[in-house]
Amino acid sequence: MFIAFATSDGVHVDEQFRRASSLAVYEVTATGHRLDRRCAFAADRSIKTDERLVAILGASIVYGVAFGPSSVLRLVQRGIRAATAPAGTRIDAVLARHAEAQRDAALPALSRG
Numbered sequence: 001m002f003i004a005f006a007t008s009d010g011v012h013v014d015e016q017f018r019r020a021s022s023l024a025v026y027e028v029t030a031t032g033h034r035l036d037r038r039c040a041f042a043a044d045r046s047i048k049t050d051e052r053l054v055a056i057l058g059a060s061i062v063y064g065v066a067f068g069p070s071s072v073l074r075l076v077q078r079g080i081r082a083a084t085a086p087a088g089t090r091i092d093a094v095l096a097r098h099a100e101a102q103r104d105a106a107l108p109a110l111s112r113g
Contacts (some may be wrong), residue, residue, distance in 0.1 A: 001028050002036060003098060004056040004080075005091050006064035010038060013085040013094070017064040018049045018071050023056055026095055030102040033095040053078060063094060 005013050006020035015021060022040045026033045039055035049071055056062055059080055067075075067082040075082050085094065 001061075001098065001102070002026065002056075002059040003028055003095065004059040004062040005094070006062070007091065011091060012087075013063045013065060013089040013091060014087050015064060016066040016068075017052065017062060017075075017082070018068055020052065020064065023052060023062075024091065025056055025059055026091075028095055028098045028102065030099060030105075032099055049074060053080075056080065063089075063091075 002025055004023050004025045006015040006017050006022075007024050008014050008021050010022070010024055020041065021043065022038055024038045025036045027036045037055075039052075041052070053074060057078075061081045061083050062075065063083045063085045065084065065087045067084065072082045
């Protein structure tokens with residue numbers, strides 16, 4: 001699974017999707033995660049939402065602090081779920097939760113609670 005983050009520093013979720021200065025895309029598996037790519041955008045905001053959508057192509061989820069309705073619609077049309085996170089949320093913490101969920105899903109049904 002690939003997960004994208006709207007981030008200014010590569011460490012925290014801290015930007016709106018359509019105004020993000022960069023988007024970091026990680027591959028997440030049951031054994032952990034790795035940075036797949038990080039796409040930076042011009043500070044003058046000349047890059048539009050479509051370019052950001054292309055940058056996260058293949059992601060299942062994108063985290064940001066806010067999403068406009070039109071951005072959510074465009075994401076859904078491409079099979080990407082918009083997920084909000086409070087500003088300052090650590091990316092590695094979100095990735096760890098997703099890796100743990102994948103590990104739990106991989107357990108045989110009999111070994112669960």
